[in-house]
Amino acid sequence: MTHPTTARIGARELVALLGSWHAEGSRRTAAELAAALRVLIIEGSLAIGTLLPAEREFARALPASRTLVSAALDRLRADGFVHSRQGSGSWASLPGDTPRLGLGEPGPGVIDFARAAPEPVPWLMRAFEAARLRFPRFLETSGYTAFGVPETRARIAEWFTARGLPTEPGQVLVATGALTALSRIFEVYTAPGARCLIEQPSYANALLAVERARLRPLAVPMTASGWDLPAVETALRTANPAIGYVVPDFQNPTGHRMSEPDRERFGRILRRAKIPFVVDETVVELDYTGAEAPRPLAALAPGQVITIGSASKSHWGGLRIGWVRAEREVIERLARTDLGAPIFEQLLLAELLDGDLGERRELLRERRDELVRLLRANCPQWSFRVPGGGLSLWCELPEPVSTRLVVEAERDGVWLVPGGRFGAHGGLERWIRVPFAQRAEQLRECVRVIAAASARLHGADGVVEAPDLPVV
Ligand SMILES: Cc1ncc(COP(=O)(O)O)c(C=O)c1O
Structure with missing residues (x-):
């Protein structure tokens, strides 16, 4: 209940x-x-x-x-x-539990649209060779780096500094992905039963991390245009959360990016709230607008923000490498919660951070535009905002049938996540997240399947049944 x-x-x-x-x-x-x-x-x-x-x-x-x-x-x-x-x-409340669809691995032959994750950057193997040359000297060590390899920490600190957030290597910890980092932060800063302020909708796996830490989610609904900052302020004042979690850059799943004035206001709210706040920047690099990026939130509430980031979306999820940037004292506490990340991948990350993401952004922007075109042509009753970055479209359905749609699509070989998994307690049946990280032919297959599944659910008026959909 x-x-x-x-x-x-x-x-x-x-x-x-x-x-x-x-x-x-x-x-x-x-x-x-x-x-x-x-x-x-x-x-x-x-x-x-x-x-x-x-x-x-x-x-x-x-x-x-x-x-x-x-x-x-x-x-x-x-x-x-x-x-x-x-x-x-x-x-x-909601009757029963919303089914946990979209967890685990897809069945054989099923196309994975549950994850919004592209293939690696094309220069991965070149970076691999460069990292290999630097690897042998670590063979003389135990290989445990609770804080991370010094040169990788330094490289991450430089990257933050270049983005307008002066950072020392001592303020960086290298972790095995942003999601693991989030759980470690919860471990240090919360106790079971404490409240965690989060967005509604929010990143589905972050919600699971909240649940695993036995925190009580305090969900603040997003509006059609982004963050409802007065509601965040009220929730912080009246509900006494122990911690917060926010994704200000191409929020997962809505794709919103917090504007500079909202960041300033959010920073003021955080400074007053005086609780640790996790800012997840996992997709910050996937910006297709070409506009100047707003300042990292940590620059506006330095004492409170714990920033997590990752190479998973910018470079490749298979590296399982992410990082935390916070005050030294926070980093020291977090370092005691694990034995460190793999050395080789850390060296690889330092190489990758020197690379240019221009082509990657261009490729993903094209995929976004392709998915937009396909959905407009084949699911004209769906509505969505075209985000300036990130990896998915958050689509509003004409009826609350998200779970049924996902079940239907899986039967036809496409694995999606229903809207309810992005809500702290389910709900969101009128919404579905469709990633555009996949290659064009997979995007076409995905839209063909979901258009046919919607047609079956809605009685097919005006929508042509698969396989004759005009998908090109
Ligand atoms: C907002 C956000 N945070 C974290 C992650 C996971 O990051 P990692 O692969 O580094 O654990 C994702 C992946 O989808 C994400 O979208």
Whole structure:
């Protein structure tokens, strides 16, 4: 069963979320109000665990009779969309568990669209040769580097400094990927039961890390244009989280990038909150706009931000190399949580950071444009923003059928992740993430399969069945 978070929604805010519902006011029925609230919960606009306003206030704000509101809530309770407890009030919930689709490995012959991960940069083997020449001297050591190989730490520090965030090698720790780094940070800075402020939607594996650390997610919904900073501020002030996690650069899955003014405001909010905040920069390098990059968030709240990054998307996921950049004291604490990353891959990373990512960006930008074109041609009822970077499109479906769509697509050989996996408690059934990191022929196959699957789910009006889709 879902438990309440301390996030709450006021009566007027809830009425605003219901949009035009209240326009017809008292002429509407309890069943209709229940249906409208259910959609908000399934879509994720009303985060699971959010405490609802008292019935009387809600009825007054709608406006509708208290009996109608009561009957609607009873119906939602009976269906598992609302839970109530004496003394705690009522909160949004979901019946049962959202299936954990998209975890593990795809079956044989199934194309992997669950991961947004491209092939390695073409110069990987050249960097490999250069790293090989530097490797033998490590054969005289134990090979354990709790902080990382000095030259790699220095190279990462330089990279941060060049981005406008002065960094010493002592502020860097090399880790086996950003995801492992996140779990290690949770291990040091939280205790089971503590709250972690996160975006809704957020990176699915980060949500699993929150769950594994037995933290309680405090989900702040993103808006159509990005971060709801007043809501972040309120959550920090009223819900007392122990830590936060944010992806400000081409957020996974929405693709939003936090603007410079929002960064300044976010920095001010963090400085007031005084809790450690993890900033995940894993896809920061995959920027296809050519515009000047905004400053790293750590430059705006230096004492609090713990930045994690990775070579997984910029260079290759198979390296399993990432890093942490923070104050020295943080790095020293984190170094005690593991025995270090593989030497050879660290040397390789130092070589790779010298390479030019221009071609990689160009290739991925073309793939993004190809997926945009394919979806517009074959799934015209879907809507999405074209992100300036990152690796996926976050698509809004005409109906809340994400899980069903994923199940259908898997049957036809394409493995996707339903929207619910990007929500702290599921929901988000109206959304699906479609990565564009794959090669063009795989993008075509993916769209062919999802268009056919949508056609089956929606009764096919106007959509041609596979295999005759006009995908070119
Ligand atoms: C935002 C974000 N953080 C972290 C990761 C995982 O990084 P790593 O492979 O370094 O563990 C991903 C991969 O999809 C990601 O999108």
